[in-house]
Amino acid sequence: MPLVTQQMSWQDISAVMQKHRDETYAAVEPAIPEPPKDLPLNVTGVPKQLLSEDVVSITESPTQTLIESLATGKLTSTAVTKAFLQRAGLAGKLVNCITELLPDRALARAQYLDAYLAEHKKPLGPLHGLPISVKEMVGMKGLDLNAGFVAWVGRLAPDDATILKLLWHAGCVFHARTTEPQSLMHLETSNNLYGVTLNPHNTRLTSGGSSGGEGALLGLRGSCLGIGTDIGGSIRNPAANNGLFGLRPTSMRLPMAGLSATMMGAEHIIPVIGPLSTSLAGVKTFMKAIIDQQPWLYEPSLVPLPWKDSTKATLLRTGPNGRRKLRIGVLADDGVVKPHPPILRGIATLVAALAQNNPADIEIVEFPPYKHAEAWRILSALYFADGAAEEKAAIAASGEPVRPLTEWILEATGARELSVAELWKATEARDGYKAAYGRHWNSVNTALPGPLDSDEEGVDVGAVQREEVLDGMVDVILTPTGPGCAPPLGCAKYWGYTSQWNLLDYPCLIFPTGLCAGAEEDGVEEGYTPRNERDRFNYELYKPETYTDAPISLQLVGRRWEEEKVIEALEFMLETAGMKSSV
Amino acid sequence: MPLVTQQMSWQDISAVMQKHRDETYAAVEPAIPEPPKDLPLNVTGVPKQLLSEDVVSITESPTQTLIESLATGKLTSTAVTKAFLQRAGLAGKLVNCITELLPDRALARAQYLDAYLAEHKKPLGPLHGLPISVKEMVGMKGLDLNAGFVAWVGRLAPDDATILKLLWHAGCVFHARTTEPQSLMHLETSNNLYGVTLNPHNTRLTSGGSSGGEGALLGLRGSCLGIGTDIGGSIRNPAANNGLFGLRPTSMRLPMAGLSATMMGAEHIIPVIGPLSTSLAGVKTFMKAIIDQQPWLYEPSLVPLPWKDSTKATLLRTGPNGRRKLRIGVLADDGVVKPHPPILRGIATLVAALAQNNPADIEIVEFPPYKHAEAWRILSALYFADGAAEEKAAIAASGEPVRPLTEWILEATGARELSVAELWKATEARDGYKAAYGRHWNSVNTALPGPLDSDEEGVDVGAVQREEVLDGMVDVILTPTGPGCAPPLGCAKYWGYTSQWNLLDYPCLIFPTGLCAGAEEDGVEEGYTPRNERDRFNYELYKPETYTDAPISLQLVGRRWEEEKVIEALEFMLETAGMKSSV
Secondary structure, eight states, rough: OOOOOSSSSSSHHHHHHHHHHHHHHSSSSOOOOOOSOOOSSTTTHHHHHOOOOHHHHHHTSSSHHHHHHHHHHHHHHHHHHHHHHHHHHHHHHHHHOOEOHHHHHHHHHHHHHHHHHHHHHHOOSSTOEEEEETTTTTTOOBOOOOTTTTTGOOOOOOOOHHHHHHHHHHOOEEEEEEOOOOOOOOOOOTTTTTOOOOOTTTTTTTTOOSSSHHHHHHTTOOSSEEEEEEESSSEEEEEEEHTOEEEOOOOSSSOOOOOOOOOOOOOSOOOEEEEEEEEHHHHHHHHHHHHHOGGTOTTTTOOOEEEEEEEEGGGGGGTTTEOOOOOEEEOOOSSSSSOOOHHHHHHHHHHHHHHHHHHTTTEEEOOOOOHHHHHHHHHHHHHHBBBTHHHHHHHHHOOOOOOOOHHHHHHHOOOOBBBBHHHHHHHHHHHHHHHHHHHHHHHHHHTSSSSOSSSSSSSOHHHHHHHHHHHTTTOOEEEESSSSSBBBTTOOOOHHHHHHHHHTTOOOOEEEEEEEETTTSSSTTOOOSSSSSSHHHHHHHHGGGGGGGGGEEEEESSEEEETHHHHHHHHHHHHHHHHBOOO | OOOOTHHHHHHHHHHHHHHHHHHHHTTTSSOOOOOSSSOOOOOTHHHHHSSOHHHHHHHHHHHHHHHHHHHHTTOHHHHHHHHHHHHHHHHHHOOOOOEEEOOHHHHHHHHHHHHHHHSSSSSTTTTTOOEEEEEEEETTTTTOTTTTGGTTTTOOOOOOOOOHHHHTTTTOOOEEEEOOOOGGOOOOOOETTTTOBBBBOOTTTBBBBSHHHHHHHHHHTOSEEEEEEEEESHHHHHHHTOOEEEEOOOOOSSOOBBBBBBBTTSSSSOOEEEEEEBHHHHHHHHHHHHHTTOOGTTTTTTTOOOOOOOOOGGGTTTEETEOEEEEEEOOOOSSSSSEEEEEEEHHHHHHHHHHHHHHEEEEEEOOOOOOHHHHHHHHHHHTTTTTHHHHHHHHHTOOOOOHHHHHHHHHHHHBBBHHHHHHHHHHHHHHHHHHHHHHHHHHHHHHSSSSOOOOOSSOOOOHHHHHHHHHTBEEEEESSSSSSSSSSSSSOOOOOOHHHHHTTTOEEEEEEEEEOOOTSSEEEOTTOOOOOSOOOOOOOOOOOOGGGOEEEEEEESSSEEEEEEHHHHHHHHHHHOOSSSSO
């Protein structure tokens, strides 16, 4: 690792880290091509022009195809790893998403796996030979673990994070580490070590955050499967901004040991780890590969829920009232900040296709929001319950500047230090809201008569006992991933569409539906009167030409620990709507 | 409810509450007999002398027999409820375990259920007609909810606790509410409203706590199934002291809404709710009746783990190495405080019977303790993280005296107010210990060679992947329930044998093995050199004559969320050892 000392200025430390990154680029063979000076706003087409046909072919294969080719030996892990190393390096040069490549480790591992397959005639595990990229804050033994703070550079991970051990045991290769923002609490990615990560679809827009390095890297196909973390949207926002699939699992499903961040030990809002992928199958394979290894035996905080291998038949089971439909609740607008036209069009288009193509098996109902502004008040008071003392100390220690979005989030949340008694009150309020939202979900029910109250009382326990009422309950919520597509740099200031589900700890799956198409399809809503200041900021942000080529992504939300159901539902929805499950 | 005002002295409030309790006794028909003045130390035989044959026959039936008789109409709920009301009232007069009886509500409910069965020819649910007793702190709509604090008298529950709603839906009757100690943080039961609850097996001993009212009531068979709560031993300790079955489930399995206590909102050490019963089947039926109703639909904090209906065949499944044995780890001594001779004899006797009667299906290994003193340091720092401000305020508000064991636990834990940053550090230490204990459990493994290290490193992840290693893992730990049987009043000052498993959040099942038999079988260990002050206190407490007739109970511990496995294991063990599953 590069040598830094406490005496160095933050600028010098950054320079050392960038030099180290560039040296890892230089160690890749064949050499990573240098991008031209004049680049279009959309750089996603650049790799195709600069890389060999073989590299393009490998890196643009669907994840599942790669896994199959690696398992059968049709492709060697060495070839696949070399291809992704090259493309990841190019992605790093194009949009600044890489903290370091790992060519030596990755190729040694790939050679081991190739030899293993040759000897044993079978793959080592379900991810045999597949390169996976990893957000920097996920510890890799002996490598830097700075979590985006200059002062933390030089902290080396004493061991691999548990999730990496399990993925390793499943046969994968780790080829790249990716950028994250200062404090990890931005829905963009910028820090004082590497600067700003850009969106490859439109480099005036943000790649999102905090797993924005992953998002941008996968958006350029420098990886087909990556690892992010999420406490307010940090997996989902970059997945959405870059047109990817991404899953925020329920807490206590995937192992968290070995990560570096502030606020370790805080359990009022629990961060989670999860996959981003260029295909839905990548998300599913990742989850299954880990959970099949019973991670709860190594981290007792995890719930021992085996992965449910099933088909959509489990959603469309026969109930007491005949064939069970997939029931989708549509929450298009959270009532606080109205989404931009492309997002609303994305939802409307999908809903229309589903309704038209399979009305027998899919039922669509409106899912009214339940006090989302209140949810943000509860959540934001809990984020920095030590008054952000740890973040401020970590920044001050090196003298690095406070990034604008760090300053903004501390202001937006208040970041007030709570006493333990206040903290307990706040967690009680959180749990009260969660219970009320659960009753609200119960009440959006096609088996109950008439429009239902969603007040504090909700449906009584007795009512929900009845099998027909369970049968009429909404399975998944279809909702935006944010109040718009990837915003211009520095403008990601409304977290509600993602953070809502962190408060509730519901599993959320992000998927792409297309790209922004300009003013003709998605004109400004003229004469709109904003509801509040946040709504005004968002309304004024929207100009069709700002968002050229920005991916329009949506979010599917399930009840806690229903990851399998959410994935199954999306598989069925994409198939029904004639949409692809791989980008 | 009785009328109290803020102006009344704590003594006057207590007098009002006791008068109310006595009025509920007086409302029971036929009249509850008055116990004689001269009572033996062991009062468990008294009800048989004072109650009618029918009442004795009903109240001494195994729980499962009662459930079956009620479901078929062989017994009416009215008859069963009347019998338990009478016996519960007598128990209250004998050992002071009742805060109020509920004759009006209970009999109205029983009549409804009898009419239901007559009309529908089937029971309302799996607990049809069965009277259940409830610890006072579990809210019942419109009834007092004081949690043992004088100042909280007059707080009426706005609704039934969720768990009561679910039990109600399963068809039960609630007939009695039971005592608890001031602060709920004693392993005994005394408060300034009702005084001290005694152990019916030996009234010089404590009934345990904090669910000591339940323990004493069930010990006298004034109930066959009751509800307690547990944050340091409060279900298990009274179950053990009174020779009952009792289950502390893993957190997030049973619903907690509607309970009253200090420290609501604290989540570093999570209290749980669970059953005490005169039979193992009672424990199992209780759990299944609730979980089959999908309580996670009403409380989103709960984990959606369906109840696993299975037989011991699932424990004795065929593994890669042939028939799977039940593997029992024996942790007889936690290394901090050595258990009294009756406890060690109880374990040795059971282990010998198991080893002798079915060596083919049961394997017994030593389970070394892993830093249990350290566990107490971590746990005790987390209990009163607000510096016990809430307890002190609740006591001061009425001017009631601080009970000696309240004072003692605040001293024993330090009860220091933490900052949020300190709290986070403490929860990190907790999680580190939990993970280390999990690795320790993995390492006590009959499939691994030689004696194993139980150091911080434990077994590596790769090792545990192997199917044969999983197969060799210990299923359950057999361990004491405390450092002795029920101690003399005021002496319950070592929590380690129960609180250890609260820190780890493992499910624990208590079961009786017999009664203390005196000096001949369980003499004092002469010449023993105590390890520390706590060990000395406990050693000096033991004189065989002190513990005449005290139940010798043991504890079976599983991994998180393995309630079904622990119950199955105990069923199999009791059957193998020729012991009864009902007292």
